[in-house]
Amino acid sequence: MSTTLVRVDDSDVSNIQYSNKPGWFTAGSANEFNHTTHGTRSAGATATFVFNGTFVQVYGTISSANLSGAPDPVSKFSLDASSSATFAPTPGANVQYEQVMFQSADLQPGEHTLVMNSTIELSWFWLDYIVYTPLDEEEDPTSTSSSPSFSATQSDIMPTSTSSVAVGRSKSSATPDIIGGAVGGVAALVVLGCLIGFLCYRSRRLKRGSTLAHEYSRGVPTPFMLESAYASTYQTGTLPSGSGTTATREYQNPPSYKATFGHH
Numbered sequence: 001m002s003t004t005l006v007r008v009d010d011s012d013v014s015n016i017q018y019s020n021k022p023g024w025f026t027a028g029s030a031n032e033f034n035h036t037t038h039g040t041r042s043a044g045a046t047a048t049f050v051f052n053g054t055f056v057q058v059y060g061t062i063s064s065a066n067l068s069g070a071p072d073p074v075s076k077f078s079l080d081a082s083s084s085a086t087f088a089p090t091p092g093a094n095v096q097y098e099q100v101m102f103q104s105a106d107l108q109p110g111e112h113t114l115v116m117n118s119t120i121e122l123s124w125f126w127l128d129y130i131v132y133t134p135l136d137e138e139e140d141p142t143s144t145s146s147s148p149s150f151s152a153t154q155s156d157i158m159p160t161s162t163s164s165v166a167v168g169r170s171k172s173s174a175t176p177d178i179i180g181g182a183v184g185g186v187a188a189l190v191v192l193g194c195l196i197g198f199l200c201y202r203s204r205r206l207k208r209g210s211t212l213a214h215e216y217s218r219g220v221p222t223p224f225m226l227e228s229a230y231a232s233t234y235q236t237g238t239l240p241s242g243s244g245t246t247a248t249r250e251y252q253n254p255p256s257y258k259a260t261f262g263h264h
Contacts, residue, residue: 005057005131008049010038016130019046022118031097033129037061041070043121049114055133056114058102061126065091073123077102078115086119098128109135 008015011026011034018024022042028035037060038047049056058077063070072091078084087101102116118125 004133005055006053006134007033008130008132009034009036010127010129011036015049015051016127017048019044027126029097031095032061033059033098037126037128039124039126040118041122041124043119045118045125047116047127049116049130050111051114051132051134052111053132053134054107054109056102056104056107056112057100057131058114058116059098059128059130060101061128062089062091062096062099063124063126064093064095066093071120071123073118073125074120075101075125076117076119078117079104079107080112081115 010016016038018038022040022045024038024040024045024047026036027039028037056079062073065072072088074086074088076084076086085102089096089099089101102114104114114130116127
């Protein structure tokens with residue numbers, strides 16, 4: 001069984017059929033749903049609502065008692081032409097909004113017809129909106145899709161546990177896309193950081209190798225040469241031939257060196 005209520009505004013003439021004679025007029029205020037309402041002062045004026053569901057309620061506005069000395073309103077509600085109820089409120093000093101004028105018992109799943117009728121001439125009858133419980137897909141033998149068969153532009157879905165309205169139009173969640181995009185962005189940043197680090201490391205190694213080659217060609221020992229070529233050992237050697245200088249060198253790690261130079 002469905003756990004939602006669909007709200008149909010009085011202005012939804014595709015779902016609510018108003019009689020022409022006696023006729024209806026439109027009005028509304030900020031205290032009424034969608035700021036609209038349908039009213040009549042004619043006995044015998046009717047409004048008919050056909051729906052597929054299991055429950056229905058009618059909400060309206062009750063005019064104040066001192067409104068032009070009009071008689072108290074009395075309205076009649078007939079459901080499926082088999083049962084009826086009368087609503088005869090006592091107007092107060094102020095206008096009363098969103099008053100429950102009719103409420104059905106639990107109904108058998110299927111199509112139902114509700115007829116609302118003003119019975120007192122010159123009394124004020126105001127219809128604000130109707131709410132009903134639609135059929136679930138498995139309860140509706142005519143359903144061919146999961147979409148409800150009501151006007152989304154004039155109707156709202158609201159939870160049965162509260163009287164406040166919750167918009168009933170579906171909204172696709174963008175949370176999975178957002179999470180996926182964030183994870184992809186972090187992964188891209190990690191890959192980029194690794195690539196930059198590798199390039200920097202490679203550049204330092206190339207520069208270091210170039211420095212060592214240059215210093216070695218000059219016959220001058222450097223801490224880099226000592227660290228890489230003679231680490232943890234002691235070595236004795238001579239400077240390259242042709243320099244005119246011989247040297248006895250001792251190398252030790254951590255990097256340090258000393259040299260004694262002489263002439264042939």
